[in-house]
Amino acid sequence: xxxxxxxxxxxxxxxxxxxxKRMIRRAILKAVAVPGYQVPFGGREMPLxxxxxxxxxxxxxAIIGRDDTLKVIxxxxxxxxxxxxxxxxxxxxxxxxTTTRTEEASVxxxxxxxxxxxxxxxxxxxxxxxxxxxxxxxxxxxTETRTLHALSEYGVMQVSLYESIARHGRIAKTYNYPVMVxxxxxxxxxxxxxxxxxxLDRSPALQLYGAGREKRIYAVPPYTPVKSLDFxxxxxxxxxxxxxxxxxxSRESFLDEMIVDDTGKRLFLCSDxxxxxxxxxxxxxxxxxxxxxx
Amino acid sequence: MPPVLxxxxxxxxxxxxxxxxxxxxxxxxxxxxxxPGECVALVGPSGAGKSTLxxxxxxxxxxxxxxxxVRHRNDHVELAGAEPRVTLDVRRRTxxxxxxxxxxxxxxxxxDVVAEPALRLxxxxxxxxxxxxxxxxxxxxxxxxWSLPPATFxxxxxxxxxxxxxxxxxxxILLLDEPTAALDAGNRDGVVELINQxxxxxxxxxxxxxxxxxxxxxxxxxxxxVPPGAxxxxxxx
Amino acid sequence: MTxxxxxxxxxxxxxxxxxxxxxxxxxxxxxxxxxxxxxxxxSGKTTLLNCLAGRMTPDTGSVIYDSNASGLxxxxxxxxxxxxxxxxxxxxxxxxxxxxxxxxxxxxGANIGERLMAIGERHYxxxxxxxxxxxxxxxxxxxxxxxxxxxxxxxxxxxxxxxxNLVSNPWLVFMDEPTGGLDVSVQARIxxxxxxxxxxxxxxxxxxxxxLGVARLLTHRLMVMQGGRVVEDGLTDQVLDDPQHAYxxxxxxxxxxx
Numbered sequence: 084x085x086x087x088x089x090x091x092x093x094x095x096x097x098x099x100x101x102x103x104k105r106m107i108r109r110a111i112l113k114a115v116a117v118p119g120y121q122v123p124f125g126g127r128e129m130p131l132x133x134x135x136x137x138x139x140x141x142x143x144x145a146i147i148g149r150d151d152t153l154k155v156i157x158x159x160x161x162x163x164x165x166x167x168x169x170x171x172x173x174x175x176x177x178x179x180x181t182t183t184r185t186e187e188a189s190v191x192x193x194x195x196x197x198x199x200x201x202x203x204x205x206x207x208x209x210x211x212x213x214x215x216x217x218x219x220x221x222x223x224x225x226t227e228t229r230t231l232h233a234l235s236e237y238g239v240m241q242v243s244l245y246e247s248i249a250r251h252g253r254i255a256k257t258y259n260y261p262v263m264v265x266x267x268x269x270x271x272x273x274x275x276x277x278x279x280x281x282x283l284d285r286s287p288a289l290q291l292y293g294a295g296r297e298k299r300i301y302a303v304p305p306y307t308p309v310k311s312l313d314f315x316x317x318x319x320x321x322x323x324x325x326x327x328x329x330x331x332x333s334r335e336s337f338l339d340e341m342i343v344d345d346t347g348k349r350l351f352l353c354s355d356x357x358x359x360x361x362x363x364x365x366x367x368x369x370x371x372x373x374x375x376x377x
Numbered sequence: 378m379p380p381v382l383x384x385x386x387x388x389x390x391x392x393x394x395x396x397x398x399x400x401x402x403x404x405x406x407x408x409x410x411x412x413p414g415e416c417v418a419l420v421g422p423s424g425a426g427k428s429t430l431x432x433x434x435x436x437x438x439x440x441x442x443x444x445x446x447v448r449h450r451n452d453h454v455e456l457a458g459a460e461p462r463v464t465l466d467v468r469r470r471t472x473x474x475x476x477x478x479x480x481x482x483x484x485x486x487x488x489d490v491v492a493e494p495a496l497r498l499x500x501x502x503x504x505x506x507x508x509x510x511x512x513x514x515x516x517x518x519x520x521x522x523w524s525l526p527p528a529t530f531x532x533x534x535x536x537x538x539x540x541x542x543x544x545x546x547x548x549x550i551l552l553l554d555e556p557t558a559a560l561d562a563g564n565r566d567g568v569v570e571l572i573n574q575x576x577x578x579x580x581x582x583x584x585x586x587x588x589x590x591x592x593x594x595x596x597x598x599x600x601x602x603v604p605p606g607a608x609x610x611x612x613x614x
Numbered sequence: 615m616t617x618x619x620x621x622x623x624x625x626x627x628x629x630x631x632x633x634x635x636x637x638x639x640x641x642x643x644x645x646x647x648x649x650x651x652x653x654x655x656x657s658g659k660t661t662l663l664n665c666l667a668g669r670m671t672p673d674t675g676s677v678i679y680d681s682n683a684s685g686l687x688x689x690x691x692x693x694x695x696x697x698x699x700x701x702x703x704x705x706x707x708x709x710x711x712x713x714x715x716x717x718x719x720x721x722x723g724a725n726i727g728e729r730l731m732a733i734g735e736r737h738y739x740x741x742x743x744x745x746x747x748x749x750x751x752x753x754x755x756x757x758x759x760x761x762x763x764x765x766x767x768x769x770x771x772x773x774x775x776x777x778x779n780l781v782s783n784p785w786l787v788f789m790d791e792p793t794g795g796l797d798v799s800v801q802a803r804i805x806x807x808x809x810x811x812x813x814x815x816x817x818x819x820x821x822x823x824x825x826l827g828v829a830r831l832l833t834h835r836l837m838v839m840q841g842g843r844v845v846e847d848g849l850t851d852q853v854l855d856d857p858q859h860a861y862x863x864x865x866x867x868x869x870x871x872x
Contacts, residue, residue, distance in 0.1 A: 234695045238702075238732025242717070242724045245731065248738055249721055249760045314738040394860030395867070436849060438856040461835045461849045462644045483802040497813075 119264030137295025139211035154188035159354035202288035387443035418596035473548035553584035626675030650833030706779030712771035
């Protein structure tokens, strides 16, 4: 049992009691051992509502230690309410250092993005997952989706992509784009933009996915193949922009579109605030519009 | 020529369960042998069991006892008590049956109804169609009817479609149940002509011909079918 | 003949509690044969069909299938994975209610293409071509390819279900009252279509129906079931024209003449 020097001992270390963390760690180990497989766990009530990252927080709480440096992002940003709250929460209950710099972090909890800065070995990316079951929209019965996973019967997933092309002329899914993990399980990558899907493939970092409401944990161990589903004649493609970031000039990062005034003036900005700031530091004084694509 | 159809001891009765298992004997110990080139005409009073005999030979009625041996695929096959697939194969290649009534298949054009047996035996679509149209022509079905389903045809037209269907496949054994009933004189002669052609080409034929003129024109031999009560039973070597 | 039965059923019995739904059923189905199972409601014919198709586990008995891919297999001894693979590659199942056999939320093309995608087809254009071809073969206008079956009539849905099953070129198709609940004119079209497909594709089939007219048109052989037992079997025309068993005679004599 850890000693509790700084806290008033009202909470256990990292909020959850040791039995719970042990249970979650077991689920995580199992998830790592069977990449892409959804492991049920006894999710606890957390001091925030479902949909705000209860799954991710429990995973983070189960793996974090005093030596860790935590980064929390929400849609790529370190400074949104949700990200700030979760960061503060762990600073308080786990006594960890926090950062906004991707490369300094040992644990990164994220909602809806993968950082632009390439991840390294030893880093852990914790995803907040609203709906862990990629087949749910196609097959409402849990017993049946489990069977489909167990038997690798994934025709129905392909059917949904077919349907998308038939209706829109292309695979119109732009986020939460289904992936095949290690040639075995189809997995929901959580609602990240499909732009981020290639970053999951053979990533040196460990990816952990926590779904609080449905109480599921799944994982992609380092260097595991993660393939986005597609058709031979409609291959998977990521979004591109003709614009560049108005602040840092980036052309290779995921851009958010903002309406900045009542006349409908639009601005494109990096969704990853850390990446954007790093680049602004590097290219200080330069006009972003003149920044050539790297 | 050795017989290609040999029947011995064929016995058939109908048991009506709704009437307390009442048994109606129809055929008793019938024997018959038909060689290629022969046409045996079954004669006897109405209700003597001529039709029942033909249907037993085709496997449409189940024989109670006796043997029906048929030359089929260079072998002799027992039809009495045969497995369905055996009977079906014999019907597909060896045994043709013309009944008074055509069982109409919805939506299928007359020419395809006729061509079907030939297609089943491996004829090409073109070849089967050509022969079907030839037969329909010989039998006096006007060409504008060929592409229509026979459901709406007159009785005589339906029967001629049925005859064409039975003759297209050159079955070595033909069973004919009143093939010329409901036909006018001209069409009747056409049918007689076709039957004789088949007989002279070596088909073994057993038939019921109510019309004496037709019978005289096609039959090489007469077999008396007598009701089981009467003596002696209809036996002919 | 060196031909083997496609399906060999022995001593098949299925109980629900104390009630015996089917008892000691045994038969061989040969390649190219269409077997009809007839009887009244509650005679056990649908239960038998479900046991044959691996959808229900019999209490005793065996169902041996001569698989194109893996030789003789005991349908109920297979792992669930292999049985399900079999059912979506070498087999088909046509439900009475097309809604049970279709995905009502996706287009006709996706419905037909699902089996292809399930066995690894990954070329969208190719899947679409095949789906279009099958739409034509079941006489649905080709411009309905991207419409959902919710917009189809009952007859069209049933034809779509047939296409969805036959697209993988199955060897054996199970059909449960495929024309039940449809208008007579719609029935006739489906019967004719099925008859042509069975003939041209050399399919074997087991067809459950209470309609003797359907049985006469589509099947080569019949099994008559009463109270879970097969009381009579034989060539279809022989069973219907010269029924032996009291129950069969009653069934045949109950048909209204047209």
